[in-house]
Amino acid sequence: MEDNLLEIWKQEYLAQDDTYRNHVNKFVNYIVSIGKSNQPISINKDDIVNCVGHYNNMKKINTISTMESHLESIKSFYKYLFARNKTNNIFNDIPSYQDFKELIIQRYQLHEPRNRGYWEDSELSDIVEALDDYFDNNDLSDITKANARKKYFKFLVLRLFIKFTLIAPTKKSVICSLTIENFMEQYRVLQINETRINIPNGLRRDIIFSISIAEKNRNKKITKDDNLFEFIYNENFKVERLNEYFCSFLKTTKVIEIPDNVDTYPVEIIMDSALFELLRNGANPALIAKINGQSLAAIELKFYSNGIPIIDADNLINNEISKASFYKFL
Secondary structure (H helix, E strand, O other), rough: OOOOOOHHHHHHHHHHHOOOOOOOHHHHHHHHHOOOOOOOOHHOHHHHHHHHHHHHHHHOEEEEHHHHHHHHHHHHHHHHHHOOOOOOOOHHHHHHHHHHHHHHHOOOOOEEEOOOOOOHHHHHHHHHHHHHHHHHOOHHOOOOOHHHHHHHHHHHHHHHHHHHHHHOOOOOHHHOEEEEEEEEEOEEEEEEEEEEEOOHHHHHHHHHHHHHHHHHHHHHOOOOEEEEEHHHHOOOOHHHHHHHHHHHHHHHOOOOOOOOOOOOOHHHHHHHHHHHHHHOOOOHHHHHHHHHHOHHHHHHHHHHHHOOOOOOOOHHHHHHHHHHHHHHOO
């Protein structure tokens, strides 16, 4: 039997439909880790439950909606395998799919945030991972259809927008007004809302990659006065279309389940989720207001009215007290 049989089947499946790439990769990686990739007939529903537990422990599956997306992805994969007589369909051995989901929810204490206006950090990570996967598996030079090429550029600007928002959670109009002059030290620092934000190396590579694609596509070099998003999208970029691009991305990747009848999805949830995560980790609201561009009162009204569950509050308080100048005398 060939090595990593399930991995080979996964590649075949994703070659004909990569909608569920993110979660199918997670599942197959887990099966490989427990030594069952060459024994597909031995994989059972307990392995699916334990797979969710594995990623829950890694903080990658924390919510009910993410778990459901994970299960739906595995279901689609097994439907493909069963139709081609490669192995049995595990889900045919589950008497009640709803009871199965409830078992997983209870075992790992999965939940939905009280306010779905904020996404969990694991969901944000899935979105970023799915965007990166799209460009890892799609080469513009291989795309000939006009609509597919348009989608490529939509996702190109969307990826930058989302990542910029995560490191500098401010209004989309501010993000989308960035010019090359806002970037310093060869795209290692971003100047935004009178604040210098360090750019992670991965994002720096994305910026350089996106500009390179745009320069080749337009046959011209970018200048310091160019708006980044307009240059990449060939000058007809409109801020208000981002919600449409985001909806298209979510429907394409199934990272977050959204209704089929919607055509737009608000990208503002990325900013709100990033702000919420900062506050939950004990960041100073005054500093958050500075980078966000809103008043401190507006930040407090938006987030603190319902209470913020602070993570590891005792350690955060002790760390802040230890920074005081008087502390060394105590």
